[in-house]
Amino acid sequence: MISGDTFEQAREHLRRNGQDPTLNRILVLCALAESDHPLTARQVHERVLAEHKLNKVTVYRILDLFADTGVANRISSGDRSFLYCARPGRWRQGHIHFHCTSCGQVQCLDKEGLPFDANALADALPMDVENIELRLDGICLKCKAGRNITGS
Numbered sequence: 160m161i162s163g164d165t166f167e168q169a170r171e172h173l174r175r176n177g178q179d180p181t182l183n184r185i186l187v188l189c190a191l192a193e194s195d196h197p198l199t200a201r202q203v204h205e206r207v208l209a210e211h212k213l214n215k216v217t218v219y220r221i222l223d224l225f226a227d228t229g230v231a232n233r234i235s236s237g238d239r240s241f242l243y244c245a246r247p248g249r250w251r252q253g254h255i256h257f258h259c260t261s262c263g264q265v266q267c268l269d270k271e272g273l274p275f276d277a278n279a280l281a282d283a284l285p286m287d288v289e290n291i292e293l294r295l296d297g298i299c300l301k302c303k304a305g306r307n308i309t310g311s
C-alpha cells in the first residue's frame with residue numbers, strides 16, 4: 160500500500176512541476192518514490208497494477224511526460240532501455256546515482272550526509288544551474304562482498 164505521506168508528496172511534486180495531479184500520475188510517481196533504485200517502465204507498470212488497473216501504454220506515456228517535464232529522472236541503463244526514478248519531498252535539486260560497473264545496478268543515493276554541496280557548486284558557476292545530476296561509477300556493496308569472499 161502507498162502511504163498517505165508518499166501520496167501527498169507525489170501530488171505536491173506534480174503541482175510544483177506544473178503538472179495536473181491526476182490519480183494515474185500520482186500512482187506512477189508513488190511507484191517511483193517508494194523504490195530505492197530506478198525502475199524500468201515495465202517494473203513501474205507492475206507496481207502500479209498492484210494498486211490500480213492501468214494499461215502499459217498509459218504508464219509509458221506518463222513516464223515520458225515525467226522525464227520531459229523534470230518530474231522524474233530518465234537514466235540510460237546502457238542496453239537501450241531506460242530507467243526512471245523520482246524523489247518527491249526529498250532532493251529538490253536532483254540526486255546522486257551510483258552505477259555498479261560489475262552488476263550494472265543503478266542505485267539512488269541520499270545526498271544528505273555526503274560531503275557534496277550542490278549550492279556551492281551552483282554558486283561557483285556563472286550559469287543558472289537548475290538541476291544537478293551526479294553519477295558515480297564503481298563496485299556496489301553486494302559485488303564488493305562477493306569479491307572479498309572469492310578473493311580470500
Ligand SMILES: [Zn+2]
Nearest residue numbers: 259262299302
Ligand atoms: Zn554490483
Ligand SMILES: [Zn+2]
Nearest residue numbers: 197244245267
Ligand atoms: Zn535516482
